[in-house]
Amino acid sequence: xxxxxxxxxxxxxxxxxxxxxxxxxxxxxxxxxxxxxxxxxxxxxxxxxxxxxxxxxxxxxxxxxxxxxxxxxxxxxxxxxxxxxxxxxxxxxxxxxxxxxxxxxxxxxxxxxxxxxxxxxxxxxxxxxxxxxxxxxxxxxxxxxxxxxxxxxxxxxxxxxxxxxxxxxxxxxxxxxxxxxxxxxxxxxxxxxxxxxxxxxxxxxxxxxxxxxxxxxxxxxxxxxxxxxxxxxxxxxxxxxxxxxxxxxxxxxxxxxxxxxxxxxxxxxxxxxxxxxxxxxxxxxxxxxxxxxxxxxxxxxxxxxxxxxxxxxxxxxxxxxxxxxxxxxxxxxxxxxxxxxxxxxxxxxxxxxxxxxxxxxxxxxxxxxxxxxxxxxxx
Amino acid sequence: xxxxxxxxxxxxxxxxxxxxxxxxxxxxxxxxxxxxxxxxxxxxxxxxxxxxxxxxxxxxxxxxxxxxxxxxxxxxxxxxxxxxxxxxxxxxxxxxxxxxxxxxxxxxxxxxxxxxxxxxxxxxxxxxxxxxxxxxxxxxxxxxxxxxxxxxxxxxxxxxxxxxxxxxxxxxxxxxxxxxxxxxxxxxxxxxxxxxxxxxxxxxxxxxxxxxxxxxxxxxxxxxxxxxxxxxxxxxxxxxxxxxxxxxxxxxxxxxxxxxxxxxxxxxxxxxxxxxxxxxxxxxxxxxxxxxxxxxxxxxxxxxxxxxxxxxxxxxxxxxxxxxxxxxxxxxxxxxxxxxxxxxxxxxxxxxxxxxxxxxxxxxxxxxxxxxxxxxx
Numbered sequence: 001x002x003x004x005x006x007x008x009x010x011x012x013x014x015x016x017x018x019x020x021x022x023x024x025x026x027x028x029x030x031x032x033x034x035x036x037x038x039x040x041x042x043x044x045x046x047x048x049x050x051x052x053x054x055x056x057x058x059x060x061x062x063x064x065x066x067x068x069x070x071x072x073x074x075x076x077x078x079x080x081x082x083x084x085x086x087x088x089x090x091x092x093x094x095x096x097x098x099x100x101x102x103x104x105x106x107x108x109x110x111x112x113x114x115x116x117x118x119x120x121x122x123x124x125x126x127x128x129x130x131x132x133x134x135x136x137x138x139x140x141x142x143x144x145x146x147x148x149x150x151x152x153x154x155x156x157x158x159x160x161x162x163x164x165x166x167x168x169x170x171x172x173x174x175x176x177x178x179x180x181x182x183x184x185x186x187x188x189x190x191x192x193x194x195x196x197x198x199x200x201x202x203x204x205x206x207x208x209x210x211x212x213x214x215x216x217x218x219x220x221x222x223x224x225x226x227x228x229x230x231x232x233x234x235x236x237x238x239x240x241x242x243x244x245x246x247x248x249x250x251x252x253x254x255x256x257x258x259x260x261x262x263x264x265x266x267x268x269x270x271x272x273x274x275x276x277x278x279x280x281x282x283x284x285x286x287x288x289x290x291x292x293x294x295x296x297x298x299x300x301x302x303x304x305x306x307x308x309x310x311x312x313x314x315x316x317x318x319x320x321x322x323x324x325x326x327x328x329x330x331x332x333x334x335x336x337x338x339x340x341x342x343x344x345x346x347x348x349x350x351x352x353x354x355x356x357x358x359x360x361x362x363x364x365x366x367x368x369x370x371x372x373x374x375x376x377x378x379x
Numbered sequence: 380x381x382x383x384x385x386x387x388x389x390x391x392x393x394x395x396x397x398x399x400x401x402x403x404x405x406x407x408x409x410x411x412x413x414x415x416x417x418x419x420x421x422x423x424x425x426x427x428x429x430x431x432x433x434x435x436x437x438x439x440x441x442x443x444x445x446x447x448x449x450x451x452x453x454x455x456x457x458x459x460x461x462x463x464x465x466x467x468x469x470x471x472x473x474x475x476x477x478x479x480x481x482x483x484x485x486x487x488x489x490x491x492x493x494x495x496x497x498x499x500x501x502x503x504x505x506x507x508x509x510x511x512x513x514x515x516x517x518x519x520x521x522x523x524x525x526x527x528x529x530x531x532x533x534x535x536x537x538x539x540x541x542x543x544x545x546x547x548x549x550x551x552x553x554x555x556x557x558x559x560x561x562x563x564x565x566x567x568x569x570x571x572x573x574x575x576x577x578x579x580x581x582x583x584x585x586x587x588x589x590x591x592x593x594x595x596x597x598x599x600x601x602x603x604x605x606x607x608x609x610x611x612x613x614x615x616x617x618x619x620x621x622x623x624x625x626x627x628x629x630x631x632x633x634x635x636x637x638x639x640x641x642x643x644x645x646x647x648x649x650x651x652x653x654x655x656x657x658x659x660x661x662x663x664x665x666x667x668x669x670x671x672x673x674x675x676x677x678x679x680x681x682x683x684x685x686x687x688x689x690x691x692x693x694x695x696x697x698x699x700x701x702x703x704x705x706x707x708x709x710x711x712x713x714x715x716x717x718x719x720x721x722x723x724x725x726x727x728x729x730x731x732x733x734x735x736x737x738x739x740x741x742x743x744x745x746x747x748x749x750x751x752x753x754x755x756x
Binding site: 019315326 | 398407408411694704
């Protein structure tokens with residue numbers, strides 16, 4: 001599998017079905033969420049008219065979150081205020097895309113772990129409406145993502161919003177693991193293949209790949225997941241190599257992501273990039289490739305990253321860069337994975353210390369083996 | 380009841396047993412905690428030999444957490460390093476006391492809410508009997524040797540802070556009443572608490588803690604209030620309320636800052652800790668018919684304290700004082716109670732906002748089954 005192993009899935013299912021202790025809670029939680037999601041009507045892009053220049057209701061459209069009217073030039077091009085979300089931006093497509101991605105994975109986890117075919121059927125029905133059905137489907141591209149009024153009709157920067165598709169890919173992986181195949185799964189495979197092709201060959205896709213910072217990290221995470229799903233081994237290998245080069249460029253010798261530390265919410269952006277990198281390392285691990293312990297050059301490595309960030313989890317007050325929204329950065333699943341995968345003791349110790357630091361104020365850490373995380377850790 | 384409203388408890392119990400939606404998750408959580416508590420070993424003070432000056436293995440013993448050897452005088456009295464917990468300090472009795480109080484609470488809470496088909500109540504009786512009543516293993520009803528300091532003192536009033544876990548025990552006994560559980564263990568444990576209550580109120584160490592000036596006296600007051608309610612001592616309760624009112628007048632400034640807590644090396648944590656103590660006292664008073672949540676104490680109030688602290692939950696980087704252990708302060712149950720109890724909009728909004736900011740990683744923020752000391756209605 002892509003994000004985990006069949007053995008891990010079976011083991012978690014067994015404890016959930018036995019329902020003892022914490023797993024009993026997970027079972028109840030999963031069932032509750034699956035029932036809630038099943039009862040929800042499916043919202044598609046076509047339900048919301050957007051100002052995409054194509055005029056095509058099947059095209060995903062969104063506006064850059066940090067862009068605002070210019071007080072000095074009111075009708076003119078918007079200006080950027082990093083870290084400040086503009087509440088007037090068009091975000092219905094973004095919202096429904098994220099809902100379908102989360103709902104699909106919730107349903108497939110429930111279907112698998114609780115052995116309930118009805119949840120798989122619900123997931124297939126939602127996927128069909130959102131991605132396959134001619135009347136309501138989303139076109140497989142992000143041409144009009146993160147448009148800016150008065151500046152552009154869409155930018156490659158918008159591809160960051162595609163990362164929610166990891167949940168769909170995981171859901172499809174579970175369908176495959178459950179040997180469920182039908183017109184919808186075939187349609188989904190085609191959709192992923194088309195999106196993959198767009199990401200790799202379009203001007204936007206290439207631009208995002210080469211942008212640098214967390215955008216490139218998350219782009220590669222998505223193409224890696226898709227390459228694994230579609231069986232593109234060459235693409236997968238090339239992406240792993242690109243990740244190594246990209247990460248080496250982004251890192252300072254002591255393990256800081258230098259493009260993230262300059263942001264107005266630097267702590268959360270560093271965590272965001274670490275999570276993307278950890279996700280890539282986990283997917284590579286599941287494919288038998290060890291990026292967790294790779295030396296990217298000059299001693300730069302995932303261990304260095306973890307050792308750099310861990311003290312700030314232990315003492316956020318010592319964060320030396322900006323965080324204008326006051327949030328405290330966090331990357332629990334990345335730290336959990338690192339605490340197991342890193343071979344050097346200092347790296348593992350730092351990851352464990354990061355996990356322990358959370359427990360003081362978060363008694364629910366590790367409460368559920370199914371979180372709303374980008375990936376599903378399998379030790 | 381002392382910490383809750385009977386009708387609310389019944390409603391919660393009914394929903395948990397119906398087990399619809401999220402209630403199924405809550406019920407599973409409670410079952411898990413109770414099963415864990417049931418499996419936990421029955422460890423008593425006598426299981427852990429201690430250097431208590433009395434030499435009595437039934438005497439509770441602990442050492443002050445922030446006390447360390449003096450490098451300039453290695454064989455002399457320990458010295459204080461506020462906020463730096465000495466990992467070598469003796470803490471086996473505090474852990475055992477905390478465990479019996481917490482485990483008894485979860486066991487009886489589960490028996491109440493889910494019905495006792497699993498021997499939960501029986502296990503709670505076994506634990507309480509061993510820890511407080513069995514002549515071979517019981518703890519004496521005092522803390523004369525709490526927070527001792529090596530080469531300085533055999534015990535201090537500050538050790539009484541470690542009795543705060545008894546709120547769990549008192550709630551557990553309150554649940555026994557609700558469940559109609561009457562036996563020698565329940566009677567005996569209440570009698571033990573009556574003796575402890577007497578010691579708290581009349582011993583030099585107890586009085587010392589009562590008259591201390593910060594979170595220690597606030598927590599002490601919350602505990603004696605609960606004991607007065609458990610034992611039906613109305614006069615004591617009225618006196619305790621008077622003391623609580625004084626704490627509110629003296630410990631807060633007009634902006635809502637706990638003056639002595641903010642000065643600590645872990646000021647954020649201590650402000651939260653004292654707010655939790657005050658909230659506990661307010662809740663106990665609420666169920667006795669007194670509204671301290673919405674009282675003005677010479678310009679000081681719970682609302683102001685909530686609003687003041689909330690700004691730092693929203694942006695911990697703005698904390699202007701010390702927090703040497705790096706932890707980010709939190710007081711979820713105090714905020715949950717405040718969100719329901721405060722009648723002024725600003726206070727309510729601050730409490731609700733504080734709860735929302737935790738929501739991102741805490742799916743149980745609405746759960747009434749968290750590690751709480753009280754249920755809300």
